[in-house]
Amino acid sequence: MQSRNTSARRAILELLQTCGCHLTVQEVYERVQPQLPSLNPSTVYRNLRFLVEQGSISVSDMGLGTPVYEALHAAPHHHLICEGCGHEIELSDGPVRALFAELEQTHHFEIITNHLVLFGLCPTCRQKGQDPESS
Amino acid sequence: MQSRNTSARRAILELLQTCGCHLTVQEVYERVQPQLPSLNPSTVYRNLRFLVEQGSISVSDMGLGTPVYEALHAAPHHHLICEGCGHEIELSDGPVRALFAELEQTHHFEIITNHLVLFGLCPTCRQKGQDPESS
DNA sequence: CTCCTTTTTGCAAATATTTGCAATAAGGAT
DNA sequence: ATCCTTATTGCAAATATTTGCAAAAAGGAG
Numbered sequence: 001m002q003s004r005n006t007s008a009r010r011a012i013l014e015l016l017q018t019c020g021c022h023l024t025v026q027e028v029y030e031r032v033q034p035q036l037p038s039l040n041p042s043t044v045y046r047n048l049r050f051l052v053e054q055g056s057i058s059v060s061d062m063g064l065g066t067p068v069y070e071a072l073h074a075a076p077h078h079h080l081i082c083e084g085c086g087h088e089i090e091l092s093d094g095p096v097r098a099l100f101a102e103l104e105q106t107h108h109f110e111i112i113t114n115h116l117v118l119f120g121l122c123p124t125c126r127q128k129g130q131d132p133e134s135s
Numbered sequence: 136m137q138s139r140n141t142s143a144r145r146a147i148l149e150l151l152q153t154c155g156c157h158l159t160v161q162e163v164y165e166r167v168q169p170q171l172p173s174l175n176p177s178t179v180y181r182n183l184r185f186l187v188e189q190g191s192i193s194v195s196d197m198g199l200g201t202p203v204y205e206a207l208h209a210a211p212h213h214h215l216i217c218e219g220c221g222h223e224i225e226l227s228d229g230p231v232r233a234l235f236a237e238l239e240q241t242h243h244f245e246i247i248t249n250h251l252v253l254f255g256l257c258p259t260c261r262q263k264g265q266d267p268e269s270s
Numbered sequence: 271c272t273c274c275t276t277t278t279t280g281c282a283a284a285t286a287t288t289t290g291c292a293a294t295a296a297g298g299a300t
Numbered sequence: 301a302t303c304c305t306t307a308t309t310g311c312a313a314a315t316a317t318t319t320g321c322a323a324a325a326a327g328g329a330g
Contacts, residue, residue, distance in 0.1 A: 004296045004307055025287085040310050045287065047308090061196060065318090066286080080244050089242055099234045103253070107224055109215050111255040118238070120246040139277055139326045160317085175280050180317065182278090200288090201316080277326075285318065294309065300302080 003054070009047050011035060013071070016057055022068035058115045062088075070115065078116040084125025091116075138189070144182050146170060148206070151192055157203035193250045197223070205250070213251040219260025226251075 011032045016023060023031075029044045048069050051057045059067045063081055078091040100111045146167045151158060158166075164179045183204050186192045194202045198216055213226040235246045 001297065001306075006296070006308060008309075038310070041286090042288075042311085043309055080238065080242055080246070082244075083247060089244070091238065091242075095234055095237055099230055100253070102230055103215065103226065104255075107215055107226075108258040109217075109224070109255050110261050111215070111253050112218060113253045113255065116251075118235070118246050118248045120239075120244050120248065123243045126245050136276070136327060141278060141326070143279075173280070176316090177281085177318075178279055271330105273328105273330080275326105275328090277324105279322105279324070281321095281323100283318105283320085286316075288313105288315065290313085291311095292309105293311100294307105296307075297305100299304085 003050070008032070008036060008039060008043050009050070012044065012047050013051060013056055016051075016069060016071040020071065020073070022060070022062060022070045024064065024066050024068055026066070028069065055112075060115050060117050062117055063119060072114065076114050078118070080118050080120060082122035082125055083119050084121050084128065087122050089122070091118075138185070143167070143171060143174060143178050144185070147179065147182050148186060148191055151186075151204060151206040155206065155208070157195070157197060157205045159199065159201050159203055161201070163204065190247075195250050195252050197252055198254060207249065211249050214253070216252060216254050217257035217260055218254050219256050219263065222257050224257070226253075 012028055015028060015031055025041075025044055025048060028048065029039070029041055032044070033039045048057070048059070052059050052069070055072070057069050057071050059069055060079075062068050062079065063083070063086075076093045076097075078093065078096050080089040080091055081087070082089075096116055100113075103109065104111055147163055150163060150166055160176075160179055160183060163183065164174070164176055167179070168174045183192070183194070187194050187204070190207070192204050192206050194204055195214075197203050197214065198218070198221075211228045211232075213228065213231050215224040215226055216222070217224075231251055235248075238244065239246055
């Protein structure tokens with residue numbers, strides 16, 4: 001026996017798998033607590049960390065100040081986030097996977113990271129930034 | 136006038152540029168405080184955030200539980216970190232830059248991320264993990 | 271050099287996150 | 301169904317990080 005299928009852990013994982021989206025610790029807590037009235041925030045923190053280590057979910061910094069958690073999909077994907085307006089663009093796995101494969105070969109490493117988040121500027125915000133003072 | 140060259144900001148940036156390594160908030164505070172006795176941790180947090188936004192330094196999650204800050208080098212580099220033993224491998228910028236360039240073209244995006252950290256397993260830890268129970 | 275405006279800072283009070291520990295509950299064995 | 305071992309939980313107390321606000325100090329203008 002090593003890890004136990006507790007109601008809290010089950011509820012948290014199910015929530016993430018069902019919603020299929022990115023959720024913050026707060027959001028997870030708020031959505032699970034109603035079904036498990038005595039749920040404590042620290043249990044949520046601990047379980048999220050556990051599920052990440054176990055590989056059932058991923059954590060990412062999407063620039064929100066607090067990390068977001070997401071169930072691992074069949075189809076991995078990545079994000080490009082605009083630092084100007086916050087706009088998120090979903091990236092296909094192909095090119096990223098190609099880089100990972102190359103790095104794995106070169107360094108005899110096995111890459112576990114499965115959700116890459118890159119920050120930058122979207123076309124619109126790039127223009128704004130380049131605009132000379134419009135006065 | 137927009138941003139001011141205060142002693143705290145100067146000291147923090149100089150520290151990072153001089154040491155040329157990754158430092159946590161704690162470490163920055165501990166090393167700058169002696170020279171600026173009245174320095175408050177919140178000032179360190181605020182300045183690190185400021186310097187990141189301004190583009191003078193970068194933040195990264197190296198898996199330590201708290202982010203690390205580093206002055207931006209002339210030669211950008213990235214890391215592969217082993218989740219088993221913590222070993223860090225430095226990656227050259229080439230292949231990563233190539234992916235970034237491809238993504239920038241495809242999405243008309245300008246990527247700002249300049250320090251990529253990927254997690255995985257080093258050759259040694261991979262073997263350990265694959266070993267059937269050695270009993 | 272003095273004055274003025276605005277950014278920064280220190281401090282204290284919020285929040286957020288982690289941790290220690292005793293009580294609870296999974297789940298295997300009997 | 302009962303007992304046992306040990307992973308998990310809740311709670312309270314540490315830590316870590318952010319925020320509001322009045323006081324301090326950059327830096328430009330006069």
